[in-house]
Amino acid sequence: MRVIIQNDYENLSLWAARYIASRIREFEPNENRPFVLGLPTGSSPLGTYAELIRLNREGYVSFANVVTFNMDEYVGLPRDHEQSYYTFMWKNFFNHIDIEKENVHILDGNAKDLEAECAAYEDAIAAFGGIELFLGGIGSDGHIAFNEPFSSLSSKTRVKSLTYDTKVMNSRFFDNDMNKVPSKALTVGVKTVTDSKEVIILVNGHAKARALQATIEGGVSQSWTCSALQLHPRAVIVCDEAACGELKLNTFKYFKDIEGDNLAVENMLS
Numbered sequence: 290m291r292v293i294i295q296n297d298y299e300n301l302s303l304w305a306a307r308y309i310a311s312r313i314r315e316f317e318p319n320e321n322r323p324f325v326l327g328l329p330t331g332s333s334p335l336g337t338y339a340e341l342i343r344l345n346r347e348g349y350v351s352f353a354n355v356v357t358f359n360m361d362e363y364v365g366l367p368r369d370h371e372q373s374y375y376t377f378m379w380k381n382f383f384n385h386i387d388i389e390k391e392n393v394h395i396l397d398g399n400a401k402d403l404e405a406e407c408a409a410y411e412d413a414i415a416a417f418g419g420i421e422l423f424l425g426g427i428g429s430d431g432h433i434a435f436n437e438p439f440s441s442l443s444s445k446t447r448v449k450s451l452t453y454d455t456k457v458m459n460s461r462f463f464d465n466d467m468n469k470v471p472s473k474a475l476t477v478g479v480k481t482v483t484d485s486k487e488v489i490i491l492v493n494g495h496a497k498a499r500a501l502q503a504t505i506e507g508g509v510s511q512s513w514t515c516s517a518l519q520l521h522p523r524a525v526i527v528c529d530e531a532a533c534g535e536l537k538l539n540t541f542k543y544f545k546d547i548e549g550d551n552l553a554v555e556n557m558l559s
Contacts, residue, residue, distance in 0.1 A: 290518060291525045292505060292544040293552060294533060298493045300554055301529045302336025305424070305491060307557040308525075310341060310350040312422055312487075318354035323392065325356045325414075327423030327482070328382075329434070330374045333491045334426060335381060342385040349558065352388040356417055358410070360425060360434040360482075362396040364403065364448065364473040372462050373398070396446070396475040407446040407475060420485035427492055430454070431500040431513035435476035442509070442517045444478030479514050483521050490518065492528040501528055502535035 295301040309326070318324040328334070344350045359378060368375040375395050383393055394413060400406035414420060430438055435449045451459075456470040463469035482488060492501045503513040504526065510516050518524040533541050550556070 306340030361476040423485040431515040
């Protein structure tokens, strides 16, 4: 596991976006061999998306031959609802880059058969040869996508009931009314994420400090689904210093030392 510690959220976002853009360029995708990218919603990736949009507009990276699969979607929200993840992605990312609409895959929370929708999603990922790079974030309880504590680490895309705590946390997007938050979501599983060839997880802010500590220093456990990343051969954690508050000092110093020049965002586009 690599841990990239940046001073703040801005530099965390720049590092992640420039790394992703460089990976796409190195892959040299074409129509018959697209780059398959997994994507999250939420506040954590907004800075990364903003930098990827800039890099696309400046001609550094193209998304014309990139295929995307999003992590999750609420069940029952219309796609044009302002809090649907479909709307979030088009508003904050897809509308601003040169991606083909048919290459965007987002789970349909209004499908007549939700189980079939989840199975078809896994089939679609497999048809593209799997996900090359999955970008994600973690919650304060260590969840990845909607894989909350005690989700199976071998889980695949499925229907998931949301916990009381998750609904309370997400109510800030629904007029602070928990009753407006959907009770279920469709989500990729932990194994869907860890089956990808590479995983990049964004962790920012002191509220995520315990989750980051569990991800890096704790044991692999269903109680912290983020800990499954320890078993991935190419997992990269990109965090800011505020999220490192629960790490042992020697752990913090180790990753600062071993990554060395890799921490500098200024040299990543050369």
